[in-house]
Structure formats: C-alpha cells, structure tokens
Amino acid sequence: MPTLFDPVKVGALRLANRIVMAPLTRNRAPGGVPTALMADYYRQRATAGLIITEASQISGMAQGYLDTPGIYTQAHIDAWRQVTDGVHSAGGQIVIQLWHVGRISHRSLLPGGAEPVSSTARAANTKTFTRDGFVPVSTPRALRDEEIPALVADYAHAARCAAKAGFDGVEVHAANTYLIEQFLRDSINDRHGPYGGTIENRARLLIEVLQAVGSELGFERVGVRLSPLTTFGGSAPLDSKPQALMEHVIGKIAPMGLAYVHMIEGETGGAREPDGAPAMDWDVLRSAFPGAWMVNNGIDGEHARAALASGHADLVAFGRSFISNPDLVRRLREHASLNTLRADFLYGGGAEGYTDYPMLDESIVA
Numbered sequence: 464m465p466t467l468f469d470p471v472k473v474g475a476l477r478l479a480n481r482i483v484m485a486p487l488t489r490n491r492a493p494g495g496v497p498t499a500l501m502a503d504y505y506r507q508r509a510t511a512g513l514i515i516t517e518a519s520q521i522s523g524m525a526q527g528y529l530d531t532p533g534i535y536t537q538a539h540i541d542a543w544r545q546v547t548d549g550v551h552s553a554g555g556q557i558v559i560q561l562w563h564v565g566r567i568s569h570r571s572l573l574p575g576g577a578e579p580v581s582s583t584a585r586a587a588n589t590k591t592f593t594r595d596g597f598v599p600v601s602t603p604r605a606l607r608d609e610e611i612p613a614l615v616a617d618y619a620h621a622a623r624c625a626a627k628a629g630f631d632g633v634e635v636h637a638a639n640t641y642l643i644e645q646f647l648r649d650s651i652n653d654r655h656g657p658y659g660g661t662i663e664n665r666a667r668l669l670i671e672v673l674q675a676v677g678s679e680l681g682f683e684r685v686g687v688r689l690s691p692l693t694t695f696g697g698s699a700p701l702d703s704k705p706q707a708l709m710e711h712v713i714g715k716i717a718p719m720g721l722a723y724v725h726m727i728e729g730e731t732g733g734a735r736e737p738d739g740a741p742a743m744d745w746d747v748l749r750s751a752f753p754g755a756w757m758v759n760n761g762i763d764g765e766h767a768r769a770a771l772a773s774g775h776a777d778l779v780a781f782g783r784s785f786i787s788n789p790d791l792v793r794r795l796r797e798h799a800s801l802n803t804l805r806a807d808f809l810y811g812g813g814a815e816g817y818t819d820y821p822m823l824d825e826s827i828v829a
C-alpha cells in the first residue's frame with residue numbers, strides 16, 4: 464500500500480507525494496490581483512505534492528468577498544504567473560480553484576452594484592465580508608436558462624486564463640454552497656426547466672462546466688471539489704438525498720477522464736461526522752470514479768497515513784496545518800511537531816500570520 468510520501472500520477476500530473484495543500488481563502492489580493500507576497504506564500508509551500516490555490520473568481524459577477532483573487536483578465540494572468548513560476552522553480556505543482564460564489568455575495572462587491580445571481584431568488588441566511596466589514600449577503604436574482612451558456616463560457620475563459628498563467632490544471636469549486644452547489648441541492652434550487660427539479664437537471668450546470676473546462680485544458684488537468692454534508696451552521700441546508708446526488712454526479716463524471724475528485728468529508732472546517740447528518744457511503748462513490756480520490760477535512764498525519772494504507776484515498780489535502788507549517792511535508796515525514804495556527808490573521812492583512820510561520824530548520828527560510 465502507498466504511503467503519503469510515494470509519488471503518484473494524477474491525470475496528466477506526476478506528483479512527488481500524496482500530500483496536497485487544500486484551497487484556502489486568505490483575502491490578500493487587493494482589487495483581485497495577486498501580489499509578490501502571495502507568490503512567496505505559495506513558493507514556501509511548494510514541497511506539497513500539489514498546491515490548490517485559494518478560490519479565485521472566474522468573472523466580476525463571481526466574487527463574493529473582499530480582495531479574493533480573480534482569473535479572468537490579463538492583469539490576473541500576469542500576476543498569477545509570478546506565483547506559478549515560483550512554485551515550479553521550487554519543484555512544486557499548482558492548480559487554481561475556479562470559483563463562482565452565486566448568491567454568497569454583496570452588491571458592493573459586484574460590477575455596477577448588480578444583484579448576485581443564483582439558481583434561486585431566495586437569499587442565503589449568512590454574511591459576507593466587504594469593505595464595510597461583515598454584512599448580510601444581498602438577495603440574488605435567479606439566472607434565466609438562456610444565461611447559462613454565457614456563464615459556462617466564463618468558466619472556459621477562466622480555464623484559458625489559468626493555462627496562460629502557467630497553472631498545471633484547475634479545480635472546479637462545486638462545494639461549500641457556492642453557485643454550482645446552489646444548483647446541485649434541492650434545498651436551494653427551486654427552478655423548473657432543464658436546470659431544476661430532478662437530480663439530473665440540478666447536476667447539469669456542473670457537468671456543462673466540467674465539459675467546457677476539460678475541453679479547454681484536457682480533462683486530465685481538471686479536478687472537482689464536492690461537499691455533500693456541509694451546512695455552515697444551518698445556513699445552507701443539505702440536499703434531501705446527498706448519497707443519491709453524489710452517486711449521480713460521480714456516475715456522470717466517471718467517463719470524462721478527470722484527474723481527481725476532492726471530497727470534503729463532513730462539515731467544511733468542522734465535524735467529520737456531523738450530528739444528525741445522513742450517513743454517506745464514501746467508498747461506493749470512490750469505487751465508481753476511475754481517477755484519483757482526494758479527501759480533506761480535519762485530517763492529521765495518523766489519519767492520513769491510515770486513509771492511504773486502507774485504500775480509502777489516493778491523496779490527502781491539508782488546510783489549516785499547511786497555513787501554519789510551510790514545510791508540512793517534512794514535518795509529517797519526520798513526525799515533527801506543528802506550529803500553532805494564528806487564526807486572527809486568516810483573512811486579509813499582510814505577511815504576519817501568512818509568510819512568517821517558521822520552517823523546522825530556520826536556516827532554510829528564504
């Protein structure tokens with residue numbers, strides 16, 4: 464059985480190990496443009512087998528929080544290039560997470576003060592972070608069916624921008640109750656017509672996005688992130704049949720030749736087995752997918768080793784521990800202690816709590 468430190472082929476990518484840096488929102492891209500500081504941060508973490516960038520909006524309408532990065536203009540491409548060059552020159556590989564927030568946004572963040580768009584015209588019961596601090600999200604308008612082709616084209620355009628910026632691939636963010644999951648879940652999607660109602664219809668947007676992005680980049684450079692049990696404290700109720708929904712999605716994507724599925728097990732950033740959540744049969748899903756299977760959520764070194772040894776997963780993504788330990792791969796290999804996360808510095812700010820976490824051997828800090 465493989466260990467965390469064995470190389471692995473993931474679609475078109477050859478990874479040096481099975482330890483992945485999870486996508487992590489950090490809000491340090493003023494006006495959506497990545498900075499040299501962001502390049503330092505990612506380069507410090509380039510010993511990961513794979514880095515997945517923080518979620519990055521595919522268009523102006525796709526943004527939902529202050530100072531998250533974009534991947535749709537020449538300025539974004541040029542700025543991300545310093546990130547990909549830095550990671551590659553340090554021997555790492557990096558894919559960008561393509562993100563549309565849908566209704567998790569505020570008009571002050573959107574072009575011309577537009578209303579957010581979603582599968583529904585019902586607002587989410589949550590807040591977002593704007594120039595004026597935390598505010599309730601704005602009420603969305605429901606996308607018309609005729610608008611979907613342009614939305615899918617925005618994903619394809621962002622994928623082209625990602626290739627120009629030097630990324631090794633992309634991850635389509637279909638998790639955490641953003642736009643694609645606003646279509647997937649029957650608790651949110653109240654549409655009629657080709658994108659609402661049946662599981663097949665609710666999954667249609669995701670499948671069209673994956674087809675479009677895969678056609679741009681090659682399907683073996685595309686992964687997808689899913690989160691069937693995430694509620695964010697009840698603000699995003701679960702689908703009524705998460706196992707059936709996921710079985711349908713995996714069944715549709717299995718023949719596409721995607722590089723990987725990235726499954727958030729449990730409540731994102733919370734319990735792996737949330738109280739009252741329906742039981743999921745993860746292994747049924749995994750065995751229906753021919754590509755690499757990545758798992759994430761509150762996984763420590765011991766659990767990660769067990770997940771690989773038992774065949775539960777091919778890859779393990781670490782989030783918070785990669786924020787506070789740029790050399791997490793070495794620390795796992797040496798069973799070394801981990802730095803403590805300084806949570807006050809997660810969202811926004813500068814180098815503090817971002818690029819100043821010490822390496823095990825201080826002398827290798829650049």
Ligand code: 8OZ
Binds near residue numbers: 488518638639
């Ligand atoms: C934390 C803060 C803002 C956004 C996600 C992109 O949950 C996010 C996110 C996380 O997927």
